[in-house]
Amino acid sequence: MIFEVTGEEAIKPRVWETAVAEVIPRTKDVKSFRFPKPEGFQHKAGQWMYINIKIEGTQKLHHFTISSSPTENYLEFTKKITDSQYSQALDKMKPGDWAKINAPFGEFTYSGEKIKIGALTGGIGITPLHSICRYCVDEKLPTSIVMLYSNKTEDEIVFKDELEEMHKADPNIVVKNVLTRQPDWKGLKGHVNTDMIKEQIPDYRERVFYICGPPSLNEAMKKALEGLNLREDQIKLEDFTGYQ
Ligand SMILES: Cc1cc2nc3c(=O)[nH]c(=O)nc-3n(C[C@H](O)[C@H](O)[C@H](O)COP(=O)(O)OP(=O)(O)OC[C@H]3O[C@@H](n4cnc5c(N)ncnc54)[C@H](O)[C@@H]3O)c2cc1C
Structure with missing residues (x-):
């Protein structure tokens, strides 16, 4: 058998x-x-x-x-x-x-747990979050994800079209692109910081934050969350060691 x-x-x-x-x-x-x-x-x-x-x-x-x-x-x-x-x-x-x-x-995963997700990432750090968003869309999960995705310029946004298409298919997936070096960008500009998180993810107290990217970016994202008094179990981290 x-x-x-x-x-x-x-x-x-x-x-x-x-x-x-x-x-x-x-x-x-x-x-x-x-x-x-x-x-x-x-x-x-x-x-x-x-x-x-x-x-x-x-x-x-x-x-x-x-x-x-x-x-x-x-x-x-x-x-x-x-x-x-x-x-x-x-x-x-x-x-x-x-x-x-x-x-x-790896433990930086999502399999349909009953949580709301806040995601903070930059550049190539999008890869696990791309997988997680696609999984939620394909499985028709009710999971709310709000992501702040940092890049220098618009043409550096990895999976830009795919993430937009996922939002159209499932409005629970919201990706806010934040650009640091594109003055004519109509969306969010500058570095992700505490105030930006408070403003863009006002229900941050109810969310589990997934942070992913090179160690330097993760340090900046962790620092930005410090002012928000979140519990330890509200932060999940994936360090892409090998990058600065
Ligand atoms: C869990 C995890 C997931 C990752 N996912 C991705 C991903 O989806 N996409 C992506 O582009 N990168 C990812 N990375 C980073 C990736 O493994 C490489 O480290 C990175 O791409 C740098 O490789 P390189 O060819 O540019 O430089 P290399 O010159 O090959 O590496 C740069 C330096 O870092 C050292 N190094 C290389 N890899 C590692 C490592 N993993 N840990 C410690 N030191 C290392 C090398 O010896 C070298 O000194 C991930 C890393 C981890 C730990």
């Missing part, structure tokens, strides 16, 4: 070899890489995976959030391409190229 394993039991990390299925440019220096999802693989929205690629014959590994949602039939990660050797090798990858994946890992 074959028992189907579902729920928490099924979410165990495993390692497998695979090949790139699709590469999708997102902004001038951000790309998504998609892989087939193996039979029976399960993960939670917001989890991450180890990606091994071969650079001059040697395997090199970094970790990346699964930017796709558990509701989708592929696994995707989305990387900011820098000058590093790993980034440059990744930038050249095309469908059919070898990779090894070890996944899923």
